[in-house]
Amino acid sequence: MTLDDLDRALLRLLVDDATLPAAALGRALGLSQPATWRRIKRLRAAGVLAGRHLDLDAQALGFGVTVFLGIKLATKGRVSLEDFERAITAIPEVQTVTHVLGLYDYRLRVVARDLADFERVLRRRIMTLPGVGDVEANVLLSEERRPGPL
Structure with missing residues (x-):
């Protein structure tokens, strides 16, 4: 179009x-x-307008920490990408899951109430998933939005 x-x-x-x-x-x-x-x-x-979205303020809802995780799968042969994606998207704190090319296989956006809550999510939910190998965390300090269409 x-x-x-x-x-x-x-x-x-x-x-x-x-x-x-x-x-x-x-x-x-x-x-x-x-x-x-x-x-x-x-x-x-034409698919140019693909729905309507509501932006929620995570901070106002009590989620004061946003962390971007890079995840490299340790055993790609044993765990299918679909299995990992299905398991990771079942974790409510994981807001986005992006399959990427590069150092990591996936980039995640994870929200938590505070750093202790994030540590709980990381240790008990994310790190226990089959196939998870290396993990890198980057805590969001600030976010600038680029308004407007592409």
Whole structure:
């Protein structure tokens, strides 16, 4: 799908506030509400708009620590990647699981209430999974968000 300037402007508006109705979006773009809705529908059908997401503030919910883990599987032959992925995604503190190429096989984003809680999750849940070998932890100090569409 080829995006034109209006599509890009619409995406910027939706990234800023996905709750805006099509009429308000249309006014901002100089389009009618039906024309704006057709563009949104076309972007959804093409997979450019892939759902709506709600950003929760982990800190406000009591999760004061975010840690990025690099995990290298020790026994790739014995434990399938699918088995590892199924087991790791069953741990609620693990927010994202990314299979990567490089020093580690997986990168995880893990949230915990504090460092003691993270240590518990690491020792009792993550390190006990079959196939887990080397693990590297990086504690998140701050996060800058890059707003807007790609």
